[in-house]
Amino acid sequence: MQQELQIAVEAAQRAGKIILRKFGELSKSAIHPKEYKDFVTDIDHESESAIMDIISRAFPRDGFLCEESGDREGASGRRWIIDPLDGTLNFIHSFPVFSVSIALEGADGELAAAVIYQPLQEELFTATRGEGAKLNGASISVSDRHDPQHLLIATGIPFKEYHYLDEYVAMLKDVARDSAGIRRAGSAAIDLAYTACGRFDGFFEYKIFPWDYAAGVLLVREAGGIVTGFDGAHDVFRHHSIIAGNPVTHPMLREKAKKHFTQNLLS
Template sequence: MSRELDTAVKAAKAAGEITLRKFGELSSLEIVQKEFKDFVTEVDKACEAAISSLITTAFPDDSMLCEEGTIAEGESGRTWIVDPLDGTLNFIHSFPVFSISIALRDTGGDILCGVVYQPVLRELFTAEKGGGAFLNGSPINVSSRCDRESFLIATGLPFKEYHYLDSYVAMLKEVIHDSAGIRRAGSAAIDLAYTACGRFDGFWEYKLYPWDFAAGILLVREAGGTVTDFEGRTDVFLKQSIIAGNATTHPMLLEKALKHFCPEHPLQP
């Protein structure tokens, strides 16, 4: 394990302990609405402070981009991308599905290492570029399922922006038809981690933020899966829409995304 990944693991676990101490104990005074249907808690802020402190101490020349506003401008060209509590609404409602996501992106835009930690289950997903993906130290791989009647597919639902709702619902109807079931966990980082270890056969979501997916896309790729945006591009940071899956589910989801979100795209039949 590299020094970078070791630091990310320590930071994720430190944040995880903060969440567990407060899980189910939040008061209304500890919850703030940032904007329409988007909330932050004192736990988000405490987790971000713990993570940023550990990382900036270990790598003072690196930059940081965190969901709750912590920004550090380093000189190395590398950037740590952090979601201190992915699934805040779940956490507020004591729904035990939330995670901590930490990734390191290099000067060329590649993700060097990533961690997704699910504190309630003590599940630690880790990956380094070229080194494979792991769950609690054991290697993981994307699923090998190729029968659409067996697919379990994850997604996220529109909750703030509705201009693409019709396209989303149209795609959802087709995915329901071509799968055994759909799940909406409320944490994109967990969705991607579960895709990496084969619990989900694929995942799609329109309009995420870098801290939602940075660590997860490395997990899926290092686990043998494919991740692109809705137009099939591998640089998902450009459009921030994600399709992830195995050799069967990724093409299936991409075809539907092109049809419903990018009807004028040259790859659209």
């Protein structure tokens, strides 16, 4: 996987340069509504095209699942899962929290390599299956904190769909009581990367998509953490809900999800 990881890093860094070129200077004409309360910019498209071009030249038989251009099958059975700008709304508002997320799913359906890059901070998170996770080349691991008085938990707040808002708010209140604080950064990729390196002790979000979390899932698992859906399933692609944390915080968050989300929302 070293060649794959190297190509993913090259692609992420190229996308980062494209993103930084327009950070703080994005014109209104470059912002387009995608659906209700969801936006895409010309930079999203340019960044995604650059990533796909670099990967396609190196691995022409691989497929893609991209936030902006959708699903494209490949002959190899492998696919690259790409979010060219995770945190687009932050980027639009010049809020300096956004990232590039690239993951490789193997022909066996398991995540094999991952890169999350924060261009402003020049932080490069990488992981390959069975070989651990790294930040700028140094090994990282999930936190070993377990006392609720010290736990910092990340989440994503619903912004488009509200049929589960009551359940989410009830869980949020419960987590707030059993933690030192909650953060909402606006980029699930960053939330998961920060969980992998121990900045956050756990993360949960309901209703997100593979390009948001694929790379982060591998990072957390390779850093010694646990990631499942709200239903406890290892296959997080089934229901698009995520609970990630260390061996103490993950079960705690999982129990709260079971307590507050009805069975039809869990499955």
